[in-house]
Amino acid sequence: MSRHSPIFTLLFAFSTIALVFTLVAYSQISFEAAVRGLKIWWEVVFPSTLPFIVLSEILMGLGVVHFVGVLLEPLMRPLFNVPGTGGFVLAMGFSSGYPVAAKLTTRLRQQGNVTQAEGERLVSFTTTGDPLFVMGAVAIGFFHSEQMGVILALTHYLSAVIMGLIYRFHAPFATVSKPLEKTHLPLPLRALQAMHRARVRDARPFGKLMGDAVQSALNTLFMIGGFIIVFSVLIQLFAAIHLTQIISTFLSIFLVPFGFPPAFSHAIVAGLFEVTLGAQAASVVPDGVSMVWKAAIASAILSWGGLSVHAQVASILSDTDIRVAPYIIARSAHAFVAAVLTFVLWGPLSSSAWLSEKTLPVFLPTSSGMLVFSWWETFWHSSLLVLGLTALLLLTSVLIRRLRPSHTR
Known part of the structure; x- marks a missing residue:
């Protein structure tokens, strides 16, 4: 059924009307x-994500x-x-979490540094959770285990790299x-x-560059905040009914x-809707279920990312011709590969x-069940990552270039 068909329009209209009545009926829960x-x-997303988006915009303007x-x-x-600029997106995406990679890929596409197909490949495997969330909030906060x-x-990021190797064959005949x-x-x-050439092409004074970076970051983060609030309400309403x-x-x-x-x-x-709630639900499954199943489901949920993240990515990519469908397919495949791994x-x-020496709980359960890191902790650890x-990528690139025959350089 085409999204332009009358049936789709009617379904969308009736669903929206039903959602409005549900909001009114459960106004306290919605609030x-x-x-x-x-x-x-x-408290979490805004302070930890803002510096990286601002800095990435400045680094692009300066040509770094x-x-x-x-x-x-x-x-x-x-x-x-x-292209090699994808390595910057890879490092930032793996370290800062979703949807930073989508934002950087969009900027690269707008600047003409990647083609449509390259942008689709790039965003499909660099959109991951950040290590503090995976190892801190989920593993320690929910499962109370460093081993987890x-x-x-390992399964989350290794499967992301595998997806990158698979997606290199996406749109094989597209322009590069x-x-x-x-x-x-x-x-x-x-x-x-x-x-130097990139800086000359940009030509903005540093003050203008700084202001544009802050404005762009704030617009993106307000959009992310809107999606977080909307999906938080939707999830609670779905549970209420x-x-x-x-x-x-x-x-x-x-x-x-x-x-x-x-x-x-x-x-x-x-x-399916939200990664944090899904990971928490996987951790509280009764003890009779094998721990490996809990880990596999949690890893799949982390790799899927949730519809909330997908909506954020789709909104960011809408400023370019990069399609969302390859990204959604990659998220599904990423979840499957992570579970198998x-x-x-x-x-x-x-x-x-x-x-085995690190299997004992290192934090007592908090009242919310999830660890919350301060802004400085998040910024410091993510910056180091x-x-x-x-x-590591630069060293590997140099080694590969050294090992290649001179006539191919």
Whole structure:
């Protein structure tokens, strides 16, 4: 059924009207859910995400991203079929979490540094949760286990890299961005040259650049906050009218014949909409269920990201010609690969002597069940991760270039 058909319009109109009546009938629940979503955005998302979006915009205007892009070209192009500037998106996306990668990919597309197909490849595997959320909030806050944090982080990011390798074949006949010019200049000098040219093309004074970066970041974060509040209300309303329970019951009927524990149906439904609620629901499944199943479901939910994140990404990408469908397909495949990797790696990782020493809970459960990090902790750890991951990518790129035959440089 086409989204332009009259039936689709009627369904959308009736659903909206029904939602309005539900909001009126459960006004107190809606208000409390909206306040809860606003609190999460203001205390967690806004202060931890704002600096990275502002800094990334400034780095693009100064040409630093192009400098890094030239250095990472020998790594990113053969592995993921994206230009070297995609390495900056990879480092920021893995370190800062969703939807920072979508924002950076949009900026690269608007500047003409990536093509449509390259943007679709890039956003499909760089949109991940940040390590503090995966290892801190989910593993320690919900599961109370450092070992679970290592397993979730490894399966989450390894499966993201696998998705990048798979998605390099997405749109194989599409146009590609301009490759590096064949010159005899050393790679660092070519990188400096690219940075200078990008800065000259931008031509904005630093004050103007700073103001534009802050304005762009605030617009993006207000949009993210709106989606967080809306989905917080929707989830509570669906629970109030028992819609989530009905979907969970039907889902368990279909999953049980495949050997799937029915206790996870509620976690899957919650994770379909919002990643935090889904991960928390997976952690409180009765103890009779194997721990490896809990880890697999939590890893799949983290990799899926939730419809709330997808709505944010779709809104950000709407400013470009980058399609959302490849991204949604990648999220589904990412969730499947992450769950499979959890089953594959659970035995070796759980029997590791190093991990066995870290299986005791390190934090007592909080009243909310989820750890909340201060702005400085989040900024500090995420900044270190960005620098460390960028350094690792640069080192790998240099090694690959050194190992390649001279006539291919």
